[in-house]
Amino acid sequence: MQTKKISSQNATTILNILSTVILQGLAFISSPYFSRTLGTANFGIVSVYTTWVQVVSIVFGLRINGVLIMGQNEYPEEKQKGFQSSIMFLSIVTYAFFSLVTIGITGILLQSNFQMVLLILLHGFGQCCVSFANSKFTNEFKADANFMLSVLMSVSTIILSVILIRNTPSPINYWGRIYGEAIPYLIVGVIITAFVLARGKIFIDIAYWKFSIPLAVPMVFHTLAGIVLNQSDRVMLQSMTTDSVVGIYSLAYTFSNVLFVCWSALNNSWVPFFYEYMRRNQLALMKKKAMNYTELFCVVTCGFMLLTPEVYHIFASEDYWSGTSMIPLLAIGTFFVFLYSFPVNYEIFYKKTKMIAYASVFGAGCNILLNYFLIKIAGGYGAAIATLLSYILQFILHHINAEKISRKNEDYPFKITEFLPYVLIITAICLLCTFSVPGVIRWIMALSAGAFEVYRMARRKSIF
Numbered sequence: 001m002q003t004k005k006i007s008s009q010n011a012t013t014i015l016n017i018l019s020t021v022i023l024q025g026l027a028f029i030s031s032p033y034f035s036r037t038l039g040t041a042n043f044g045i046v047s048v049y050t051t052w053v054q055v056v057s058i059v060f061g062l063r064i065n066g067v068l069i070m071g072q073n074e075y076p077e078e079k080q081k082g083f084q085s086s087i088m089f090l091s092i093v094t095y096a097f098f099s100l101v102t103i104g105i106t107g108i109l110l111q112s113n114f115q116m117v118l119l120i121l122l123h124g125f126g127q128c129c130v131s132f133a134n135s136k137f138t139n140e141f142k143a144d145a146n147f148m149l150s151v152l153m154s155v156s157t158i159i160l161s162v163i164l165i166r167n168t169p170s171p172i173n174y175w176g177r178i179y180g181e182a183i184p185y186l187i188v189g190v191i192i193t194a195f196v197l198a199r200g201k202i203f204i205d206i207a208y209w210k211f212s213i214p215l216a217v218p219m220v221f222h223t224l225a226g227i228v229l230n231q232s233d234r235v236m237l238q239s240m241t242t243d244s245v246v247g248i249y250s251l252a253y254t255f256s257n258v259l260f261v262c263w264s265a266l267n268n269s270w271v272p273f274f275y276e277y278m279r280r281n282q283l284a285l286m287k288k289k290a291m292n293y294t295e296l297f298c299v300v301t302c303g304f305m306l307l308t309p310e311v312y313h314i315f316a317s318e319d320y321w322s323g324t325s326m327i328p329l330l331a332i333g334t335f336f337v338f339l340y341s342f343p344v345n346y347e348i349f350y351k352k353t354k355m356i357a358y359a360s361v362f363g364a365g366c367n368i369l370l371n372y373f374l375i376k377i378a379g380g381y382g383a384a385i386a387t388l389l390s391y392i393l394q395f396i397l398h399h400i401n402a403e404k405i406s407r408k409n410e411d412y413p414f415k416i417t418e419f420l421p422y423v424l425i426i427t428a429i430c431l432l433c434t435f436s437v438p439g440v441i442r443w444i445m446a447l448s449a450g451a452f453e454v455y456r457m458a459r460r461k462s463i464f
Helices: 009-060 064-074 077-109 111-139 143-166 174-200 206-240 243-280 283-315 318-349 353-409 416-434 439-460
Strands: none
Touching: 009 077, 009 111, 009 143, 009 174, 009 206, 009 243, 064 077, 064 111, 064 206, 064 243, 064 318, 077 111, 077 174, 077 206, 111 143, 111 174, 111 243, 143 174, 206 243, 206 353, 243 283, 243 318, 243 353, 283 318, 283 416, 283 439, 318 353, 318 416
16 A cells, blocks of 8 residues: 655644634534523434434444544555445435435334435545545545535535524524534535545445454444443433533533543544554654653643633633533543554554453443442442543543554554553643642643643744
8 A cells, every 4th residue: 555645744734723723623612602592491402413413423333433544554545535425325225225224213103203204324434524524534644525515514504493493483592503503513424425435436346345344333432432431420420410411510520620621632633644654563663752742742731721710700700610520531531542542553454343342341341330339439439430440441442442453463662651650640630730739820721731841842943
């Protein structure tokens, strides 16, 4: 396979960061408008609808976008277009089958909700196709295409939603938001499908399907386990505590997702280069870049925790301020998500998706168990601790898996002890925030750490 050039790493990283920031930033900025305009009840309907769209797009479409990078490692460049069109057609076939079954069931049992179910299916299909394109562009180092797609989806869904909401009666204005999301995704999804199929011209290839299905199905369970891990705390808090506790925890979790967005942006840039280093067997260079990446995200995590109290108190009303102490724990949890991405990417490179699924499902199960005991003891704070412990456990399990694979290939260069100094640093920062160090000191520390990291990047002339 023709190797990709790595000289444009900084440009690719910046564009990927911009696309993620725009996608998440516009959603973050527009949330107050939609929450106020829709009202609590209609906003809740839209939230449930969005969750179902996410689940349907993953399960019905077999999360086939996760196989793209493995196919890129398996097949030569001249076969990539055919491989991509074939597995996309496979995803269409499975999506159509499950959709017909769903329509048949809901048409009999849930006639009053048939319109909602149909929109979930159409929106989910579009989201599945857009995710396919995102993965394709990321793996092919086409950050500019990813950027344009992200901007298109963000702007079009927000503008259309606002127009439709304003022209829909208030009691049912949730339909404006739902149609405003579904229509752009469906249109763009159809265009992406036509583009991929027309370029590849291969629809059914049994060899490609046999390669893809055993790899895709475990990734479905891996992704669903992640959704369970992220959602189970709020569900269990609702059943075991009060709505007030759920609200405080949910807003703290939403705020901490800013750090997760930062990781997603950086990870989208790091992953294709990681696989390129692996294909070239440039392990020393890859490890050097990885440790620079770890240092960068450690600084970002510390800065986020140090600035949280003041920023969160501006972001949230005083009723929610008790959740401030939960955010550093959730931030450390995100740092462990970052850490376990190293062994997970390695497992994907060697197509060990079953290992990934087992670890993720086990981690989700442990999170439910930990929530049960810790919520009883400490409420929302206990849920935050359970989330952190679950991510630590996942990191350990994935690292063990990577070491097992490396016994044969001897090309996994990371040891847990190499990450320990960074874990100790963010733990110390968490304690500083917990014991209410004066804001001036924390802000000076955050700005100093940021300046240090900018200096480091400027000196090496590279983000990673």
